[in-house]
Amino acid sequence: MTDDVTRGWQRPSIYDVARQAGVSHMTVSRVLNGHPNIRESTRERVLQAIDEMNYTRSSIARALATRRAMRIGVLVDGPVQYGPNSTLRALESAARDVGYAVSAFTISDDEESQIDTGVVELVTQGVDALCVIAPRASSLDILRKQTTGLPTIVIKAEPDAAWHTVAVDQRAGATLAVSHLIELGHRHILHVAGPLDWYDARERQEGWSDALTAAGLPVVPSVAGDWTSDYGYEFGSSFELDDVTAIFVANDQMALGVIHGLSDRGIRVPDDISVVGFDDLPDARHFLPPLTTVRQDFAALGELALRQIIAAIDGEEDGMRHDRIEPRLIVRSSTRAPRA
Template identity: 50%
Template sequence: MNDTTPGGKPNIRQVAAVAGVSHMTVSRVLNDHPNIKESTRKKVLEVIEQLNYRPNTAARALATQKNRRIGVMIESAREFGPLYTLRAVEDAARNAGYGVTSVPLSEHGALAAQDAVDYLISQGIDAVCVIAPRSSSVAALRKISLGVPTLVIKGSSDPNFLTVSVDQQLGAELVVDHLAQRGHRDVLHLAGPLDWLDARTRERAFHARARQWGFKERPIVVGDWSADFGYDFVRSMKRKPEYTAIFAANDSMALGLLHGFHDLGYEVPKDISVVGFDDIPTSRHTIPPLTTVRQDFDALGAKTVEVLTAAAEGHEIPQRTTVGIELIVRESTAPVGGIS
């Protein structure tokens, strides 16, 4: 009997022979079967490590009727948040022994969503993660029966889906508290597109917290997430603003604000404080370095995969899960009147 695969790699029968057990016992260890003695489990795992054995995923799929594959539907993949979320899910899935098949989600409603679902189902996925930041995209998905556990990355709970998110509300509240504690009571919010779920959550949380601190009421400015929008907004100013700080709903718009204020001769934070959201890699290298809210995308990806794999394997899981968030204070914010 040949103890290796055609490529020279060890197979399950070779592992069984070296460990002195049956190949069915090795299979049960690989599938984390509960009725295996701990000493046997340990011995088999040691042999697997020794021989550098990698199980045949196709054979495992036939045996377990699971493909160990997560489908991801992603919209706006060029934007920082969706892109980093996808990368984090891919990394976490790989660490959990799952593959990922991703498909872009277009903006053409339920028909496009149905095409994406059909493609993923044809790939034999065990669960679906939806990175669809627009409320319209999530609404389109509610009209479709996916037939597998489905998780949407969004801040609020949803009766149709499992949800995991970074705590967007807390992030905005931390920004308001930070500015208020430095004496600011007149703050402009530069929001993201309000059909984006996270932009809407940040905008609502900002205004609710601002009212608690007694901030001056100001209409929001709705941006498009781009640095160009932030820059053009500042360059359109006819005079120095009355408000003492701007909270931009993402770092890209905040970087545009910094550039615009510099070109107009205003000094940040002496003349005005600026806060962003995301903590993109370049935000610590701006002049001045940007105060912002850090989203832990690695934790988001890990929790997403943890929930989806548990659901795919029939375990009980919470309907909604939230990942923590952190305010990163740098030099773009200061007490009213400048640096103290």
């Protein structure tokens, strides 16, 4: 009876192969990915370990970037948030329509080091390309150090010299929200931002600031939140508003908390203060009051990202592209002209 049968056979992982070959898991990944800067003796040692451990040749073939596995690897930063989750589902739907599968690796807010593990796992699965959804600046700093040889698309609100990028135009969305408030007559508009390590949060903050500056209105320091309704409630129930007559909140979840916190203080929305959110959650129209917000077309974003991914796989892209989708302002009952 073999040891495999005695202990119950498990498919060997890339880490098992690395231990057997006496190298790092990243070296194994580079061998699987056909990386040129690997010594031949090291490559042979890794391939020998693969053979000895029955790490199947089909897995290796699928992991080579030059072969077609009809699979896209997706790194999702902050998967519990509405935007990243909706983008992933949209990408999966678009991929299915053209015969591609999606393998996702999620990264929690406090686990930036998981990016390294995620890239290795996805490459080992034999993906044809990588897509990164909703990255934080710190996440991309880690990713820049990776060498996979795979086409990589980043869902990112601003261009990047290293990758193809696609995004809903976050800055334009913020401009729509603030311009709406200005047109209603508001002159002191506060911003509750998302975590400023997130590119989307930065773009929304800059759009708010630029719109106020263009209108000749004061730009007071924004408040950085954490995307959650709990933070919005804490802010709404305690922050001194002074002359503020309107608040642009960086996402609908925080906006819900803000409205709740203001209500507990006896401050009425929109009679005493107007509130605008961002995302257009499915329930935003049922908030009390129904929320004015910025809608992102995640289905269109998923289709656009997939088109770029397939073009990159096919070698049809020359240079780095940045494509954007325009958002829409959805006006509901949480905004009105300020009281005289």
